[in-house]
Every structure is written in C-alpha cells, then in structure tokens.
Amino acid sequence: xxxxxxxxxxxxxxxxxxxxxxxxxxxxxxxxxxxxxxxxxxxxxxxxxxxxxxxxxxxxxxxxxxxxxxxxxxxxxxxxxxxxxxxxxxxxxxxxxxxxxxxxxxxxxxxxxxxxxxxxxxxxxxx
Amino acid sequence: xxxxxxxxxxxxxxxxxxxxxxxxxxxxxxxxxxxxxxxxxxxxxxxxxxxxxxxxxxxxxxxxxxxxxxxxxxxxxxxxxxxxxxxxxxxxxxxxxxxxxxxxxxxxxxxxxxxxxxxxxxxxxxxxxxxxxxxxxxxxxxxxxxxxxxxxxxxxxxxxxxxxxxxxxxxxxxxxxxxxxxxxxxxxxxxxxxxxxxxxxxxxxxxxxxxxxxxxxxxxxxxxxxxxxxxxxxxxxxxxxxxxxxxxxxxxxxxxxxxxxxxxxxxxxxxxxxxxxxxxxxxxxxxxxxxxxxxxxxxxxxxxxxxxxxxxxxxxxxxxxxxxxxxxxxxxxxxxxxxxxxxxxxxxxxxxxxxxxxxxxxxxxxxxxxxxxxxxxxxxxxxxxxxxxxxxxxxxxxxxxxxxxxxxxxxxxxxxxxxxxxxxxxxxxxxxxxxxxxxx
Numbered sequence: 051x052x053x054x055x056x057x058x059x060x061x062x063x064x065x066x067x068x069x070x071x072x073x074x075x076x077x078x079x080x081x082x083x084x085x086x087x088x089x090x091x092x093x094x095x096x097x098x099x100x101x102x103x104x105x106x107x108x109x110x111x112x113x114x115x116x117x118x119x120x121x122x123x124x125x126x127x128x129x130x131x132x133x134x135x136x137x138x139x140x141x142x143x144x145x146x147x148x149x150x151x152x153x154x155x156x157x158x159x160x161x162x163x164x165x166x167x168x169x170x171x172x173x174x175x176x177x
Numbered sequence: 178x179x180x181x182x183x184x185x186x187x188x189x190x191x192x193x194x195x196x197x198x199x200x201x202x203x204x205x206x207x208x209x210x211x212x213x214x215x216x217x218x219x220x221x222x223x224x225x226x227x228x229x230x231x232x233x234x235x236x237x238x239x240x241x242x243x244x245x246x247x248x249x250x251x252x253x254x255x256x257x258x259x260x261x262x263x264x265x266x267x268x269x270x271x272x273x274x275x276x277x278x279x280x281x282x283x284x285x286x287x288x289x290x291x292x293x294x295x296x297x298x299x300x301x302x303x304x305x306x307x308x309x310x311x312x313x314x315x316x317x318x319x320x321x322x323x324x325x326x327x328x329x330x331x332x333x334x335x336x337x338x339x340x341x342x343x344x345x346x347x348x349x350x351x352x353x354x355x356x357x358x359x360x361x362x363x364x365x366x367x368x369x370x371x372x373x374x375x376x377x378x379x380x381x382x383x384x385x386x387x388x389x390x391x392x393x394x395x396x397x398x399x400x401x402x403x404x405x406x407x408x409x410x411x412x413x414x415x416x417x418x419x420x421x422x423x424x425x426x427x428x429x430x431x432x433x434x435x436x437x438x439x440x441x442x443x444x445x446x447x448x449x450x451x452x453x454x455x456x457x458x459x460x461x462x463x464x465x466x467x468x469x470x471x472x473x474x475x476x477x478x479x480x481x482x483x484x485x486x487x488x489x490x491x492x493x494x495x496x497x498x499x500x501x502x503x504x505x506x507x508x509x510x511x512x513x514x515x516x517x518x519x520x521x522x523x524x525x526x527x528x529x530x531x532x533x534x535x536x537x538x539x540x541x542x543x544x545x546x547x548x549x550x551x552x553x554x555x556x557x558x559x560x561x562x563x564x565x566x567x568x569x570x571x572x573x574x575x576x577x578x579x580x581x582x583x584x585x586x587x588x589x590x591x592x593x594x595x596x597x598x599x600x601x602x603x604x605x606x607x608x609x610x611x612x613x614x615x616x617x
Binding site: 066067069072073074083087088089090091092093094109110111112113114115116117154 | 533536590591
C-alpha cells in the first residue's frame, strides 16, 4: 500500500472524519448514481430542487477517503445554487475546494461531477 | 523479547486521534516489523567498529569476513542445510529474482523447446512479475489457480508438469490471506517425477518456495520441505530492511543475475551487507531458540477472527481457517471499501492493510483475492490484520471495538448497504474513540 494518507489535505481529512450531508432525501427531486463497486467507487447524490434552487443535497458513497470527501464537499458546493449554477460546478472546483487531491485520486472528483450531472439530468427528466 | 523502540518522527500532518490519546496498535506485521532488540545490539559494532570489507586481507576485513561466515552458518543451521549454499541478497525480492531468473534464463538457449515454469496466480509480485518478464523473453509459464479456500493442490501442479518444465515455484505462506501451501507434498511429488526423468535421461524439475511469510512460525527444514531453492526476507523476522537470503541445494544450476566481484561464491556480486547478514543470522538464531508459544498466537488470531465474524454482520474470512499462518486475519466486510476502513483505523492509531484497488498505485484490486474469489468487490472490502509476538488481547479488543464503529459508520453512508444499516437522521457522524485499559 502506498503512503497515500500523508498526501491528503486537512480539508479532505475534515470531510472524511465529519462528512457533510450524508444520507438520503425523502422524495428527492433528482438522483444521480455513478461509479461501479467493481472499480471500488460508487457515489449517489440526491438533490431537492424548489423554484429551480437546490435547497438540499445528500450523498452516499462506497469508496476511499477521497471519494467520501469529494461527495461530501460536492453537497456544500451545490446547496443554495440554482440548477444552472450547480451544473457549472466542475471536478476542478471540487479539487480546489478540498485544497487539492493526490494525482492518483483525481478521478474521484470526476466521479463527483458526474454524480451531480446525473442528478440534474434525472431532475430535468422528471419535470 | 523486547522490541526496538520506535521513534515518533511522524510526517503525517493531520493530528490523528492516535496522537491525541497516544494509542498505537500495529497489526501489519506481514508488511514489516521492528528490528528485534538482540538483533539490533548484535549489529551495532559493524557500523563503526568492525566496519571492514570482508574481501580485504587485513584485520578489519578478517573480522568482517568472520562475522559474515558466522551468519551464514546460523542460516545453515536454521534451514538444517547439509548440502548446498545460502546466498545473502538485498531482500526477498532479489532472492526470488535470483532463484527464478538465475535458474531459468540459462535454459533459454539450450534446447529447441522453451523452458516451462509452473507457479500460482496468487504469488507475490516478486515471483509473478519475474515470471511475466521471462514470458516476454520466450519462457512458457503456467499459472495454477488456488482453490476456493486459497489452497494450492498438489494434483494441479502434477498435471501441469510437461517435458520442458524446469521450475516449480510456489509460495509457502500467502502474504495476503495467510494460507499455507503443501510445500512438502509438492516437493515429494516433484522428486518422484525426477526419478522418472533420471531413467529417461531428462533434466530435472527444480522446486523453489518463497518462504518470506513462513520463516517466523513454520518448519523451515529444507530436507523436510523437499525444496531446491528457498527465499527468506530479513525485515519480516526482526532483521532490518535490505537483507534477505536464497538457499540453493547442491547441484542446482543457478547463475548470478548481479554480476561483478566474486562475492557469495560468484553467485551475487557486491560488497556484503555485513551488518545485514549479521542481523539475519541473529534473527534466525532467535527464532530457533525462541520459547514463544505459537499456539498462543493462533489462539489470539482465532479470538480475533471469531469476534469479528460473530459481532460484525456480513463478514467473511478470506482463505482456509485450518491451513493458515498463525498470525494472519483477512476479513471481507460487505458494502464498505478498504481504504476508508484503513484510514479510519489509522485515525485511532491502528495499522492494517487492504486488498482494495484504492490502496494501490495501479488502482488494481488485490490479485490474491481475485485469484481465489474472482470478486473485485470482495477485494475492495477486505482488510488484512497480521499479529506479532508483542500483540496483546487488549490491543485486539481495542481494534474490534473500533472496527465495529467504523464498519457501522461506513455502512451508514454506503449506497450498497441495505436499509437496516442506514442512520436516517444523522448528517454529521463522528468517530467514537473507545477509552480503554491499554497501558501506554
């Protein structure tokens, strides 16, 4: 096992130890589930949209420290935004908000972005 | 047996819970361990006092030469070696390389037929990747699958032997799941095969075992094991990292892979790692003299396994419980991922290891778990704990209590876990640190 732990930022560790908005929403407006347990990463993002604003977001993740941290901070980044604003949240924004990720873990941020896109897609399809 | 005190020079920048409550529980002995105190004391003179080069004629050199020879004798005693050589190397990996490349490469240009190696799909990468490299050079390799209990069948190897087979290499104890291979029985089978080959004037099949994980606790008598080649690693048995040894039975045609000077009977060039060889010699001597009760370790291991399997739901042991190294616990925790388990354990001062892809730079799941179970999810959800002679029941209790909370917390946030594991109300879940009666 490589020495990944010493490469995680303080922000990543904070989100890992105390994840934000972990759980499920009753009657979510949109759900995005991405990843694959075969690969070792599965993320689910649930959003509540009211008047085009994301009023709540919850995540569930099967994955490593980085995966948990990216999905946790993703919820922070989208709550309070309009759907259009939220779609602009990229994986780079996620990485920056976490003060960086080790190169080998960057793909976790991509997964977070994909989860968001899928959740919004799901919301749009139900409208 | 006192263990060399570890420094607390820790570059881990985030304050861990362990640094707050001071608890440190090391359960990753299969990865490495501390240098034993007696070993450390034994090698100190060779850094500044008896620092000579064993090849030198003067008294500095002679003192070093005597030390290396003594260490070699200790290794020979440990292995009950009557005919053959012990070659010191830089570690287990180099010894594996010397055994496999050193034996097989010379066969490449000999006959019209490709030389053939038989090994297993769950060998350590030092063996696997060496075999794969040889395949690129025109060597044929058969990779035997372990059975559903993580055991290698003698019959499977026997069936795979062909006219052009020159080497069988099977690890004695698997480093990830701790299962023990029937080395003696494989060796006996190969000897029978060689008797037939002798009658037909065909060349022998040689037998190598990577005994890195076996050396501390299992029978290492090379005649009992019926092996031609055997690998030992220093840092798994209380010697420092950077030293190992390869046993070569008399008559086994190994050529050096590191060429240069004439050291190690022209089989491994380079000035001897005097301190390292002295350490290795002392380490195996300690094992032979040890009064440590291996059954006690087995009981501790089984206590750990039984507690986890009964107290944490949906858990499974990886590999046979009966044919298992006394120190190895490898558990599959359903619905949760290995690196996040390890990180949580690290935060409370517990060291372990995992087969998850997320812990490897290659992002590949453990090839060992894949070989036995063909289940990537199982690889991602498996944790290995390996005990040492210093491990106490209190440390295991501390680990199990924290493990229960960690698995609960991770299952609560896993989209794979059934509803019964979800804590609906909590959006902030904190780690619970169990106060314990550990003597700090």
